[in-house]
Amino acid sequence: MPVGTQATVKGLSQRDLWDDLHARIILGNTYHLFLRPGHELIGRLGGLHRFMSWPGAILTDSGGYQVFSLSGLRKIADEGVTFQSHLDGDTHKFTPASTVDVQLAFGSDIMMVLDECPAYPVSHEYARVSMHRTVRWAEEAFGHYRQRIQNAPTRNALFPIVQGSMFPELRRECAERLFELDADGYAIGGLSVGEPRPLSLEMVEASEPFLPRERPRYAMGVGMPHELAEYVARGVDMMDCVLPSRNARNGWLFTSEGRVVIKHARYREDAAPLDPGCGCYTCRNYSRAYLRHLFQAGEILFASLATRHNLQRYLDIMGEIRQSILGGRFPLYLNSIRNSAAQDRGAAV
Ligand SMILES: [Zn+2]
Numbered sequence: 001m002p003v004g005t006q007a008t009v010k011g012l013s014q015r016d017l018w019d020d021l022h023a024r025i026i027l028g029n030t031y032h033l034f035l036r037p038g039h040e041l042i043g044r045l046g047g048l049h050r051f052m053s054w055p056g057a058i059l060t061d062s063g064g065y066q067v068f069s070l071s072g073l074r075k076i077a078d079e080g081v082t083f084q085s086h087l088d089g090d091t092h093k094f095t096p097a098s099t100v101d102v103q104l105a106f107g108s109d110i111m112m113v114l115d116e117c118p119a120y121p122v123s124h125e126y127a128r129v130s131m132h133r134t135v136r137w138a139e140e141a142f143g144h145y146r147q148r149i150q151n152a153p154t155r156n157a158l159f160p161i162v163q164g165s166m167f168p169e170l171r172r173e174c175a176e177r178l179f180e181l182d183a184d185g186y187a188i189g190g191l192s193v194g195e196p197r198p199l200s201l202e203m204v205e206a207s208e209p210f211l212p213r214e215r216p217r218y219a220m221g222v223g224m225p226h227e228l229a230e231y232v233a234r235g236v237d238m239m240d241c242v243l244p245s246r247n248a249r250n251g252w253l254f255t256s257e258g259r260v261v262i263k264h265a266r267y268r269e270d271a272a273p274l275d276p277g278c279g280c281y282t283c284r285n286y287s288r289a290y291l292r293h294l295f296q297a298g299e300i301l302f303a304s305l306a307t308r309h310n311l312q313r314y315l316d317i318m319g320e321i322r323q324s325i326l327g328g329r330f331p332l333y334l335n336s337i338r339n340s341a342a343q344d345r346g347a348a349v
Pocket of ligand 1: 279
């Protein structure tokens with residue numbers, strides 16, 4: 001899922017996403033949209049799909065992760081989290097029920113429960129208390145959600161989030177407790193918070209066997225291109241990551257031949273396309289030299305062309321994974337990814 005934090009994937013139009021990249025689901029951030037322009041305004045204007053004119057599906061997070069990572073003062077209590085807006089310092093409160101209401105006002109196709117995403121590292125004791133709070137919040141959110149959809153039936157799904165920091169037994173306990181909620185899908189959160197990469201995969205391994213097999217599993221906030229198949233190998237169906245879009249804007253491009261840091265002098269007179277193996281608009285039309293020029297000149301077109309390519313690369317990888325599964329070749333595919341990742345680890349094109 002491309003990340004569209006403020007109801008936009010930075011640098012791209014919805015037509016680019018839908019017609020060119022064939023993205024069918026994007027992610028929006030509840031924290032940002034709640035603060036500005038506000039869920040009530042978005043609700044009055046017909047919901048997030050109409051507001052941003054997006055024909056596809058939308059997943060929104062609960063806002064919890066951003067509260068913990070962006071807001072200044074915050075206070076976690078049993079009933080929810082009180083925080084100060086990073087925009088104007090105003091005080092707000094998220095509760096398990098209020099974040100369901102906010103996301104229902106958005107009309108999100110997939111909503112997330114409020115959770116606590118602990119920093120890394122934390123003590124086992126803190127992780128345990130925090131995980132139990134996340135489970136309690138998920139139960140409260142589901143109680144409220146089921147009441148709301150009973151009164152006004154919708155098809156908006158609500159996913160609970162497995163937490164437990166980097167402790168496998170806490171992950172397992174959390175997954176087992178959340179299983180009982182009989183949700184439409186399950187998320188594995190608390191990843192990419194600064195832990196060594198192998199630990200993220202280990203935490204997915206610790207959670208996944210205890211989640212229902214026939215429901216989608218969503219690993220939140222992962223990963224690098226060569227890691228996507230690793231998550232899929234561990235039973236993950238959905239992922240989101242700011243890396244392709246954020247790195248694009250910083251001139252860091254993912255190609256089928258490895259990464260390209262476009263500012264490097266070696267691309268100054270390079271007439272080749274960014275990625276000869278890519279069919280995106282950027283690669284079909286422009287040279288590395290032109291892209292490097294745009295980047296060096298600080299032109300906004302660079303962000304747009306680079307984001308388009310990086311997202312295409314991620315979506316192409318997911319397409320390859322899907323095809324290899326359908327063709328019964330996924331183990332072979334995974335091996336080839338592992339071999340090439342080992343080969344060009346640390347090496348730029
Ligand atoms: Zn491309």
